[in-house]
Amino acid sequence: MAAKFQKEILIPDTSLVVKWFIQEPDSELADRVLDEIIQEKWSLVAPELLRYELTHVFWKNRSRGFGEKDILQAFKELQNLSLKEVPLRSLFSMSVKMVFLYHITIYDAFFAALAKSLHGTLGTFDQELIKRLKKDSSIKILNFS
Template identity: 30%
Template sequence: MKFVLDSNVAIKWVLNEPDSALAMKVRDGFVNLAHDLVAPDVFPVEIAHALSRAERKGILIPPQGTLALTGILQTLPDLHDSLLLLPRAFEISSQQRIGVYDCLYLALAEREKVPLITADARLLKTPGFPMIELATF
């Protein structure tokens, strides 16, 4: 099976957060070819942003952030061109009043006809899109 992977799930691979064990299960299934993962091509930038923020907050010390980023970059989902997703993402954003970055993931899930795995409680409330809450994966 194929899933769209939200960056908020992948960041749990390297940060000790609620549901990190479930996020590792998603990653391990991908590594072991049990399922495919896809994401918009902004995914690595969002990961880097989250790791940078974790360093600034003192959750990680600088060498840890670099190592964490390298690790995630070695396990990237198949990345899809955000420019092709952007018109639909913008439309979803306007209709649902949620951020365009999140809507790139929704647009990809819609286009690929596969569920989005996310840990974002607010995003999970968006009607009409196939989603799986990480906590139930």
């Protein structure tokens, strides 16, 4: 009997996910990750904060024609990718520690804490965050190069 391999866990932050819906620099790299998700290489897990951050980014892009229906459709598409959302309260203590340890925002810390706690891979285009988290070898970060 062949062994069944478990998918790797990807924690996509807002800088990655937004590129799936709004054309930005590096969207083609983000689309490659999306293709891997569709091919079931990754299981998607994110702090519930992703929902709020994405809504804010989409709202800021309303002048580009991004409206309420588009926001709701984007979240349906994320649900179709089987995105699992993790409550912030379960990540709060570790996130606060990471804020002080790495000098990152609490928003970024929630994504980093989830990646660390699940032994998953953080998907981000935030170069400053990547630079600061490199101090912690237990946090895997997706390489987009």
